[in-house]
Amino acid sequence: MKRDARSNELRRRFTGSRSWLAVGTLAAYAVMGSTRQALAAIKSEGAPGAGEPPAANLPVKKFNIAAGGLDDGIKAYEQQTGMHVKVVIPHETLAGFQTKGVTGLFPEEEGMRQLLDGTGLSYRVQNASTLIVGLQAKESVDVSTSANSIGLAQFTEPLLDTPQTVNVVPQFIMQEQAATTLRDGLRNVPGISVAAGEAGAQGDNLTIRGFSARNDMFIDGIRDFGSYYRDAFNYESIQVLQGPASVEFGRGSTGGVVNQESKFPQDQEFVRGGLQLGTNAMRRLTADVNEPLNDFIPGAAFRMNLMGEQTNVAERDYAQTQRFGVAPVISFGMRGATRGSIAYLHEGENSTPDYGLPYFGAQTAKVSRRNFYGYASDSYLKTTPDVVTGKIEHDFANGLLVRSTLRWGNYPRDIRIVEPQINTTPTLAVANGVGVATCSPIAGTPCFNVNTPLSGVSVRRAIIARNSTEDILWEQTQAIGHLKIGKIDNNFVVTVEGGRERSRPQSITYATNIYASALNPNARDILPAPQSVGARTYVTSNAYGVSGMDTLKLTQWLQLSGGIRFDYFSTSVDAGASQLIKQPTYRGAVVVKPAHNGSIYFDYGTSFNPSAESLSLSANNALQAPQENETYEAGTKWDLFHDRLNLNGAYFRTNKSNVYETDPNNTLNVLNVGNQRVQGFQVGVLGHMAGHFDLIMGYAYLNGIVTNSVLNASPFGALYKPNDPVFSLYPYFISPNNFPLANVPRNSGNLWVTHNLPWRFVGGFGGNFVGPRRASSTAMIAVPQGNVMPVSQIPLAFKSINGYWTFNMMLRRPISDRLEFQANLINLTNKFYIDQPHPNHLIPGEGFNAQFGINAHF
Template sequence: MKSSKKLGSKVDTRSTRLAAVAMVAAAAMAPVSGRAQNLVEAGSGSADGGSGAAMQKMQRQFSIGGGSLPDVLEQYRQVTGISVRLGMPKDAAAQLRSNGISGTYADDEALRQLLTGTSLTVTFQDAHHATASIQHSDSVSVLAGLQNNLPMNKFSEDLIDTPQTVDVVPKFLIEDQGTSTLKDALRNVPGISLAAGEAGAQGDNLTIRGFTARNDIFLDGIRDFGSYYRDGFNYEAVEALEGPAGIQFGRGSTGGVINQESKVPVEPQIINIQTQFGTDATRRITADINEPMPELAAGSAFRVNIMGQEGGVAGRPFDEIRRFGLAPSVSFGLNSPTRFTLSYFHLSENDTPDYGLPWFFNQLAPGVSRHAYFGFPDENSLKTNDDILTAKFDHDFTKSIAIHSIARAANYPRTAQITEPQICSNPPASVPVGGYVSSLPTVAWNSSLTCSTLANYDPAKIVVNRNQIQTKSVEGDLWDQTEVTAHFKTFGLKHNFVGGIEGGQEISNPIRYSYTISGVDTVPTATLLNPDTTQVFSGTGYTTSVVHTKVESVGLYFVDTIKLGRLFEVSGGARWDRMDTGYSIYQPVKPPTGGTATATAVLSLVESQPTYRAAFVYKPTSHGSVYFDYGTSFNPAAESLSLSVTLTSAGLKPEENESYEGGVKYSFLNERLQVEGAVFRTEKDNARETSATDSTLTVNAGNQLVKGAQFSVVGRLPQGMDLVAGYAYLDSKVLSSPNYPTSVGFPLANVPKQTFNVFVTHKLPLKLIAGVGGNYVGSRTASSTVPYVPLTYSAAQTFAAGTSPCGATATKCYQVLSTGMKQVPGYWIFNAMVKRPLTDKLELQANVYNLLNRFYIDLPHPSHLVPGAGASALIGVNYKF
């Protein structure tokens, strides 16, 4: 027989490791910032090795109110003299809530009551010391709580008291859905819609509450400006802050911002390896390894996340995705007032890209196959090679005052050559029925030829232009953000204060090319119904522009939250930003059109703007709040690190935005079900538009409005049920537009009136866990300035000079006989998941996407349409230690 001592040692070691893994799983429900990862201990004292049996039988009166678990355990220590140690990072422990206790209990029973609903079990070492540890990992997935706060220091209040819509895509949902990209994670957030990349800037392109947020994506609270497709292998969580956010994040943020929260080193050991294999030759492996070094520098840890992926896209036979990611990080001083974290993030991508299918006036080209590919598989490519180095420093002067600083150097090089399928050149403006135009639309591959109209098209005869979008660029930034947080009282009122300064340098150096000479594309065309993907690429390419942009920025801000007793809170803040932009553009060689090289144009622009915010919160209970929020933001002319060649553009005023939001937040079932709803209104003044008479000119013109309502629910319910659902209603329209008067009253681009998402998981017999869900996205228009297009025209009509209704110098006009909205239809898609643990360390998981194999347009663009992926499946094996 084996020694019971050895056997017990093995069991204890195994239990310790399993508890560590389970603790990490629970802590992952909320991002853990490196600023506060020291172990939490309510009280202190040394173990004396004695038995606690007599203590556990004693009865005493308890009256401990509910609150954060560390605070409640400190009250328990003061009553009983028993110190309770929690082996988890401080931020993770602070997110656990206790309902408190009232009545007569034995000390051990009272402690277990205080830990009810926290997924923690307690072990008494002696009469004065106890340890609360995480239950078995199988239980954690069901019982662990929801994220209660944001790890960014900018936000001092719990989520339930934050007067703003904050949608956190929880880590358990990302894992259940098998989500690997930021784009797919955001499908779980109502009020967000996705769009295709712009001509010169590929990567994630999205709209929040009706306004573009391409430049409002952040990584750990600092702007992540690069044009690339973001992979989630190093995510702790994804946070969507909708509504006014100009105070905390600076320029942009009209509809809100997206923040990616990175994984950081923690004290428990982690080994988590995931593999996925699926349809379309998909192969993906990720590894998350964390190694603590408790004896070094008051508690240190090293963590590395690695990812490799190859595969295709269901229904798109030539799309290929090849990615590699590496993210090491090291933290020092986890158990001290001074913490330091150094992290590096690398993501490289070498894809065969796809800009999908062509428009034909106001609709998808007729008769085109959902599988059609109009590019050159051996020539088209998208290559990015992103490197981000971040250093983070935190120091607690006292329990009430701390300083936090984060510095970053980032480099985002990319090269792209992508084929954009086109049939007809877009009309310059919407023209109503009865109006006149001076010329008919032309084909995209030869501007001298008239394009067919919808009344007489023959799909078999339609020729598709293969427009080449080719660019080479390097974006980068050097940035520092330093904040002070303070908790203090004045005149008996509690203040939570955050103040900061940030600034740095951003650069963008794109080189762009063209294959069009004198209105004719030199690249071979394709037929609509049978594009030749084996055709060898050819064409005469030349450099159209070389751009250098450098922006130096600085921002100062503060937010103060004042607690007016138990029921009311008010907060307010202000920010001032300054952007100094230098911009140059030139054409270095003579173009093949017979013209001359363009002289260098040098522009400079200084923009400065204040923004403000005020909010009021009413707390009828500790589990709910009712709030009203007002905020301003602005979009500078050089927001995307680009200016127009024309000097008029350099004099543009910033777009100015005002937002109002009122909402309700409540949590139920011991913080395991969170429900929130809001109504909102955002208006943009000085909206920038391209001039209707000069495409090289950008002007301030018009007002835009989005108003609506939003509702979401997130729950980790009993019996193994998880629930995430959301709905948003957006009413958007152009209020005024001197340059495009026919767009007034029409919706903004890429703004579906309704969006809905839901995903539910539940435990089944045989240890199975199954999930099912879906997404609905309403119809969307492709352009705010050209929401509808003419479809049919009369024969040419001749007018005397000076009397033409289509221009002062025109003598021939065509009357518009019919028009159509240029929009993509709405769609439903459904997904499913099933998983089962094989052992304590191994888990098998299968995901099926687009169960009904629906054909839909996922990413619209004014010049092309990218269809969504067809039905596909992934099978994965997850190893956790």
């Protein structure tokens, strides 16, 4: 009777789980009314619960392990079973885990599963007498236990002993902040600046430590190649590796890389979900369903994450976001020596995009922050990335782990966006050392003096229309192991990877003389017909890389690590241009450990950026040598309170050489002549402690400048030839020496803290500071039209962005054991600021909005 009752209860629980999944899916479609998709129902039953008596034919043990420290619980387990438990995480880390205990008659494996329940750790069987306890199958300690963990196999050591700045934004921080996108999550990382999309690429555009990271996005250690806005619904955490990482990841990574760690199945059954409603007409529904499949396939589990969202943008008219996402994954052999998984990610977006406001001169035009210069009914951004990943790994008896991962990704994109432009830049005609500024049309675009009232100014609607499909087929095999040579321990990772990347863009051309009022644009205007459709371009890259990383533990307090990688990168265009790059990169570091929970390190690394890095190749850049980068970094890391509080700080310098610059004597040529440097320091704190005391905080100081340019430190340099009687200067100039780099605020910082409040409330408060920055490293002639002055006295101006503070709040409280209410107030002061700058347009940040949500877990 008891067993029948338990079976009925299990069926009832899983039926409820499926109901939640079905309701969540339907609600997601209701929110995303334009989405036409369907999901098949999942038909499976849950594994027996922890309290169910074992089957009569299985050997059982009597357990009586009290709740308390997990280290004591494991000792009791060994005494009561006679099994040996091998723990593969540091003892000081294990000491911070708590167990709920185990009481009753259970098989040995079931007893261990209950012992580890809720810890974020898992086990697997090594042999008949030994169990191995370590990280979850997803290779990352659950955020409820450890504040700072990472699942990348590219590293040989835990983060504490990794000689590089690595920032982790865990899931619990993103949930507290109601962060819904990658961009939102990265606001918790100092040293990162967000930039706007441009004509050739939309989606997430970042700079890390002063250098572009648009092409340095990864999912679980493999390149995420597409141009799209990434949602956070399937994130376990976001990880930012700052500094060069070509040895680990290949081309690019001048300032660092961003890795999105996905959610993978776990041993326990659960259903989680959330519903958010906001003042900006936000509707967002998420579901996270995890189901062990032990009744059908021992050691297997299935997990499904779903998301649907529709929202406007506070203080921006007409802009709207609609997204849908689904991410199923099934894992096999989770407790065995051989493990595998198959994962699928789909994110569909059909939004009304917004390229914001125009410049007027070098500053943001002083128009209403709500002005929308696009066509409300005819502006769109449609992306439908699909990513399929298969992984298999095996533990050999000698401790060697071999892992092979195969990924196929397809990234279709179809966009029509209006970029608002006001031409205010005069052209300077020079005669015998004297310049005369004239504001004349450029390519038929009227030129407005900066003193013109905005009521008399027209904004050019530059229509950007393009469709493209990018795809990637990539295989990565890694061998991760340990060996001892004499008294020296060696931890190593060897990686062999390669594959194909392709891009197939096509542009649609519209008339260039389409205008709207600067003060009162009409978003309901009718879109003109296109003038022409360009030929589709086919770009293909074939690449492979071979790398090795090794850490030598010379003593308990001294470690040496190093690595080398060789990359082969061959790119061709159907028009005939091609490029072949064969490039090694290097890394070396020293780590000193004054205590078991701290490290001090010095690191040196190199990286490179080929001109075809983003699969954008043409005749004028195909023969260019790669841009070269080298970084020096000295820093320290400390884990406190049993790994629940992590502190880090670093000083660094990155030198970039062979920087691409346009030839001032022939704008069709590209020269490898520039040098750039970014140096600075940053500090970070991440904590997940008792009393719901969560903390993430950081500050970065970046000094990024041009150290050498084709202009040789003169504002006009080679452009002005004194022997020429008359020479007209183009209104934009390449950066001379000591000019600041674009989109690099000298100071930036973030803070988020939560804590228990009376009456079972938890409160959170935080903010972000971004200092002033320039939208471009190039200068404009700051001379009103008609002015006459000597060339030596001609002033320059830069398109600049003011610094800003924003503040956010959170309040949450449990409604029941399964439900929780959460409210978030975003941009409390309704601050108007430029969030995503571009040399030709400016996208404001979202205004004040409130979000109210219900979080559920079963």
